[in-house]
Amino acid sequence: METRRTFIQKGLLGVSAATVIGPLAASAYSTSREGEKTYRNDRFDLGIAGYSFVHFGLDESLAMMKRMDVHYLCIKDFHLPLTSTDVEIAAFHQKLAESDVAGYAVGPLYMTKSKAEIDNAFEYAKRAGVKLIIGIPNKEDLEYIAGKTSEYDIRYAIHNHGPEDKLYPNATSIFELVKNLDARMGICFDMGHNMRDGQDPIRDVERYHKRIFDIHLKNVTAATKDGKTCELGRGVIDIPKFINTLRNVGYDGKCSLEFEKDMKDPLAGLAESVGYFKGVSDASA
Template sequence: MSSRRNFIRTTAVGMAGTLSFPAISKASAFYAGDSSKATTFSIGMAGYTFLNFDVAASIEMMKKLDVHNISVKDFHLPLNSSDEKIKQVLQQFKDGGINVYTVGVIYMKSKEAVDQAFDYAKRVGVNMIVGVPNYDLLDYTEEKVKQTNIKIAIHNHGPEDKLYPGPKQVWDQIKDRDARMGLCLDVGHALRAGTEPDEAVKLYSKRLFDMHIKDVVAREKNASVTEIGRGVINYPALIKALEKVKYNGMISVEYEKNMKDPLVGIAESVGYVRGVMKTV
């Protein structure tokens, strides 16, 4: 058990020295690999993680975690923000060493919402939206993709979602559309909807633009979330699948377990993922 603690402490590069990393109960056998062959994917944060924090507090947590990429949510930068507001918030992130690499998740239930989302992405200066357009808006969304050259990564939201519960439902809607229409794979929601995340990566790699990573405690519809590494998602298999398909997007942690006091849980999750990347 002490070696497990040492593993987490060692691999949580750049995290605050005062953070504690509780012992994790799962998958200790995964760490017997050759650490001289490290797999590296860029780690980001899904903005929803910081629902209860303002921009400044979110930046401070990310700096402690040594994570420098974020998908911005509208509670930090509203969709109807003025150009001055956008400039101000982007400067805050830049000054904190944080790259805003995309925006979303943005829900699109009307043509006006689609227009707003693409205009917002353009003004923020990103080339991708993580979004959820209704089925009847997919043709219109495709038109906007072609007009603006801004990609859309459709996010699956689990068995509760009537539109896109799992990655297959996204794939079925976009596979014959413009190649700039793809998937933001939420691995926790995918598993709750019955799809193993590593299999989803292999099946849908051609349109895999972004990822939200988390963990869940069981392969069940109503499974609760937990720190990455404490649940049932096979992260070594997931990282190996990403390596196999030569994934070049972001893997963004979306931590939802204790959202009013998330830092230690995020740190454990990020440290676990970094550790797996060092050992697969």
């Protein structure tokens, strides 16, 4: 498993990490099984899904992450466009590093128009220095994408979007399509949308954890199509049980909060959710 330091070093594209990253607070570190230092909360890396900051520039987004003491970002293309040059990518990662943030994945990226979009996405991920793409592809392109995961050694996680999504409404719909493909094909598990589709996110983590590469962490107000994103501790999903299930199955991917309530003023809701997640994780460890 790659650590935050590894992500940053890859993203700097040759720039000295010692020059860019600067000193990091030792109290924020724990030691992994491999003996490497990494930002962790119990065993889970807490991040933010970039879509939470759709109304904010990168500087504002990083300032919010600093206030919340969160250090991983799933990169959206409105912060790092697919057309970015290597110089722009290096500057992007330097800015993240200065805020003690690592970009660990890109997406979600829609790629439903042509195979060229798929090709471009893998090149973008490679140049951005990440090993995970969150994507929404056409079903008929999955074998082609599986070939790309092998060629680039980059994992590809399909995002489920609930009952409105005719392609991938829940985790089961994705698993059934990827289970016989390259092992680097998997799921970006949006637990809230899964619940809105009438599914059980805790059961699905147990069933599909080997193919879950990323989690978009959220709670929802109802287990129906009308359910809305809410603060992590206020919805119908049993978050303590969900976290215990992650621990029981040995999940080692990221848990990135995707907060779609109050999107023009998300800090309070995100901060509440961060505190709740850390508190539950610490209490149940």
